[in-house]
Amino acid sequence: MDFTPQQAILELGDSFYDPVAAARFPQTILRFRNDRAAAQVGLEGLSDEQWIAHFGRFEPLKGSLPTPLALRYHGHQFRVYNPEIGDGRGFLFAQMRDDKGRLIDLGTKGSGQTPYSRFGDGRLTLKGGVREILATEMLEALNVETSRTFSLIETGEELYRGDEPSPTRSSVLVRMSHGHIRIGTFQRLAHFQETEAMERLVAYVLRQFYGEEPGEDAPARLLAHVAERTATMAARFMAAGFVHGVLNSDNINVTGESFDYGPWRFAPFWESGFTAAYFDHAGLYAFGRQPEAIYWDVMQLAIALRQIAAEEPLIAAMEGFADVYQREVTAALLWRLGVAPRSAEADRVLAGVLEKALAETLTPIDQFFFDAFGGTLPEEYGEAFDDLRGQLAFYQPRKARDHGYWSGAPCSMLIDEVETIWASIAESDDWEPLHAKVAAIRRMAEALGGSDKA
Ligand code: AMP
Ligand code: MG
DSSP, rough: OOOEOGGGGGGGGGGGGEOOOOOOSSSOOOEEEEEHHHHTTTTTTTHHHHHHHHSSSSSOTTTTTTEEEEEEEOOOEEEETTTOOSOOOOOOOHHHHHHHHSSEEEEEEESSTTTTTTTTTTTTOOOOOOOHHHHHHHHHHHTOOEEEEEEEEEEEEEETTTTTTEEEEEEEEEEEEHHHHHHHHHOOOHTOHHHHHHHHHHHHHHHHOOOOEEEEEETHHHHHHHHHHHHHHHHHHHHHHHEEEEOGGGGOBEEEEEEEOOOOOEEESOTOOOOTTOTTOTTTOOOOGGHHHHHHHHHHHHHTTTSSHHHHHHHHHHHHHHHHHHHHHHHHHHHHHOOOOOHHHHHHHHHHHHHHHHHHHHHHHHHHHHTTTSSSSTTSGGGHHHHHHHHHOOOOOOSSSSSSSSSOOOOOHHHHHHHHHHHHHHHHOHHHHHHHHHHHHHHHHHHOOSSSTO
């Protein structure tokens, strides 16, 4: 397809962003280009040199934004309201349409300081960039709506960080996603009581991401959409065994697309208290608390929207969250188990016994879903799995185990492997394990093939 540049964000007006300039980096070494994602927006034909000019030096893409924009937002961080945040090490670089006609943002991480950097250097460590590639590829394969990692370029600076041996290498990442409007974008407008701007933002999100004209009850309809999409995101996190780590309201996109990967981890076992971020002392964003944490964030959106809407329709919109979560966690577990749905009631029972067996036995999650895909449990799964086996007898596979992936071993993304992949880069500048892993993940995706909604 042809590259189709857009500038939709500009219609919101300049109180939503600050024009900024990218840092000038001493080096720009291309480490990862996502040609699959690029093909969806007509950018796969760029030479490496052109790629680096756009995604390392941020020369504008013709017809898109003339200058990068640091987006303004606030948000609750670990439940404390912070009015001082915003794009502090990133900006919106470009907008465009994809091959399905949808509005796409290319945003950055590590592109330099902005008015919102506070005491930060505006930079991203190379390790942070590599980790974001791994998280996004794995989540996409496991049927979680996520931003994609579009580009990673090493930038030749030395960074100092408390959580990495320092000095450490630097990078700039480009992320592709359906907008960068966060719950915190609405919270900021509520904070300043900018009700007209909030109405404009509601209209923008409904039109651009939900294909609806604003009109009657627009805020409540928007809230209902956000509740539905974020409940689905929470459900799919669970089935993927994924722990995001920092589910602050500034990290929740109103499209319900997961993004902004920092201290994430995949859980080895079905342990509700498993926590990703070393600084999350209370376990606020632990594995099993994610649905509740995301619900809390969506409630902050409801509170912000209260400035332009009556209470009752907003409450009604929030009520959808729990039901959608139940339905979607069931669907996501069945999808990963590789069985076709039967009826809402039977499926819910199946999902329940599955979660119970995994939690009680602390069976390794990835191995289990690998072995059980298609619905036949190998004999070594003992008594604790009897209920599950009984339920599975009524189910048909949703996909045959005929892909070569099924005769190998499960593809996982546990912390030891992440560290091993990074160590090859850190110690011997060997990028082969990273590229091999991305290929292995994409192969797993083929084997799991197709979403439950397809
Ligand atoms: P995050 O935890 O990545 O969602 O970031 C929370 C806030 O801190 C956002 O406003 C970021 O832009 C900002 N921030 C994080 N790291 C840096 C950094 N190295 N330099 C400047 N701002 C940062
Ligand atoms: Mg963030």
